Amino acid sequence: MTAPSRGATRFYLGFLLIAILVAGGLSYLASPDPDGLDTVTLSGCTLDDAGEPAAGTCIAQNADEHRLADSPLADYAVGGGEGTVGLAGIVGVIVTLVVAGGLFWLLRTRSSP
Secondary structure, three states: OOOOOHHHHHHHHHHHHHHHHHHHHHHHHOOOOOOHHHHHHHOOEEEOOOOOEEEEOOHHHHOOOOOOOOOOOHHHOOOOOOOOHHHHHHHHHHHHHHHHHHHHHHHOOOOOO
């Protein structure tokens, strides 16, 4: 197996830098309520002060909390903290690249001797 060329290394590092900048920087410009499905499921209901359905008929009255709702990256934030959306994006990029890189490494074709 040969080492990657200098151009390939630059490409991968550039890709990583751009992915981290997009995930960490542009996420602050995104909507704080990106889930349109939540809006649709709440239509037809009157909401209480906490934003939960109080009266009416809507799909959201039958909804339960997801089993992973208290996971480290739930609700597009790290540990549920405010202002950590960018950090959650960066962590997501790194985890995705590590998993994908590991799979490519495991499944790579090996040259025959």
